[in-house]
Amino acid sequence: MKLLKKLSVLAPLLVAPAIILLSCNPSPKDKTMSGAIPVLNDPHSFAKPELAVAEHLDLDIKVDFEHQQVSGRASWKISNKAKGKEIIFDNSGLNISKITLGGRGEGSGSEEQETTFTVDKDVKYLGTGLHVAIAPATKQVNIYYSSGKDAGALQWLNPQQTAGKKHPYLFTQSESIAARSWIPCQDSPGIRFTYNAKVSVPKELLALMSAENPQKKNTTGVYEFKQVHPIPSYLLALAVGDIAFKAVDSRTGVYAEPSAMNKSIYEFADMGKMVDAAEKLYGPYRWGRYDLLILPPSFPFGGMENPNLNFITPTIIAGDRSLVSIICHELAHSWSGNLVTNASWNDFWLNEGFTNYFERRIDETLYGKEEAEIQEEFGKQALEAAIKDMGADNKDTRLKADFTGRSADEGTNDIAYEKGYFFLRTIEAIVGRAKFDPFLRSWFDSHAFQSVSTEQFVAFLNESLIKGDAALEKKIGIKDWIYGTGVPANVVYPKNLWSKDGKFTKIEALAAGFYKNKLDTSALKQEVATSNEKRFFISRLKSPLSLAQMAFLDKEFKFTASNNTDIQLAWYTLAIKYGYTTADQRIKDYLIENGRMWHIIPLYKEMMNTPEGLKKAKEIYKEARPNYHPMTYKAIDELLK
Ligand code: BES
């Protein structure tokens, strides 16, 4: 094959017209090479780690706010398994100025030598494969690059978009496949590597990564990081801003902008206890420190499980700690996801279903069975809504998904999260916690720092729990859950709070009858008091509601003015649906201020149901778009186009 004479000079610029590589590589597509890494089965990466794999990253970058660019060098220690002539990385819009081989600590006297590379044609959703010419003995590949315009992972905030209003801010969001837009890498969750990084930032700012972190600013603006555990690329993360640190206990703490510190520390005061509870459930926390970074409100998710430093939206700071289960969730990923990782995005339920299960167990330990069951009930509602929306026979309702040719993010739905959760919950109910907990613990222990497929989990379940017990196998019905559509009939849903005078039953009755002639407002106030109860109450209201009924509820409960994002989402959805315009201004403010994708897209969608709504949506979006992360605005551009 024509991958250029070894080490020839003059690498073409990435921006030059792409060359389609017609590889005549004897790539063993469907068989595993003996003693080697199995062939990567990931439709969202161009990498072929079975041939040549990147095992350690040495990153040296500069963060340039003026040009909104990350630039520098990504040096990869590689293992050229097949002793072939190329290694393939993933790339999305990077400007690559040159690539060299060798040098950099590979032994004294070894000099870097420039090599050649080609870039494939751009593939929708994926970006391009970056093919670098190497020699059989190559151990080090140095890629000199800068991030492109519109890099999918990067959000550059101007001072006005931060809490402090004085300094700019940068943060990354790499999951699912956006790491390739800020670092050239083999961007598959099936490939793991360790990393060191040196990051230069403006002197008045602090840099943090998904690694061991500094706790305060230095005078040079140069920060060094080390991630000693092998991680997949989607866990590469960086944040740069005017950020302070405050400890919660000896191994946990909070990073936030100084003006947001006090309320953050108050809200997340339980984080140390959460780690203790998690360890008691499923074994030691293996990453060293556990800290949170509270981001500006444009952060596109509720939370992101970046190792050592979970990224958290400030919009869950309700002031009363009512939304902290998100912390339990991101923490749980330190086991399910970061320690044992889905091998491809088709196995995403292994990350999120397991994490939802673990999250609710931590919730239960800290806040009791009732709290956990309420969360579970919301999960059930979300699952039922997803199935209704997608159709019970839709292939995408299988746990083992297939998103080949589609965006990896299409799988980030409540099938992975909640069908995944209820699968585990159902097994738990069938075998009992005395068996299920050691089983889960041994799953984590025996696959620590590995990437695993759904098939590996099925094999493990058979070997370690079912052990040939045909009756048990039938009771669980693995195949129906994993390869079947919809929700199997043996699903175990919450029932305690649905008993005759259980909380759900009572609130449901109130929701069904609150506007009947004789209003017992005191019963209403008493039964519907906590944030969860209010959210549940809203979810059980029978449609349609009149404006008078909406106004009545608003007067009783102050829903429009709520600071709880879950209540806001639920209430604003109704307000849009029933034309309750009293909430318009609050909805607008919420959409402009808050960039949390899964909490704003449903509102845009609801508005789109009527022509006037669509008009409003477009007006609001015009103002809100500059505040959103690329992931968020790309999704909403698509929606409103
Ligand atoms: N890892 C996810 C966020 C994510 C998923 C980012 C897919 C990109 C692609 C994170 O752990 C998560 O699930 N966040 C949720 C939290 C919730 C389920 C408690 C969120 O952001 O709402």
Ligand code: ZN
């Ligand atoms: Zn998650």
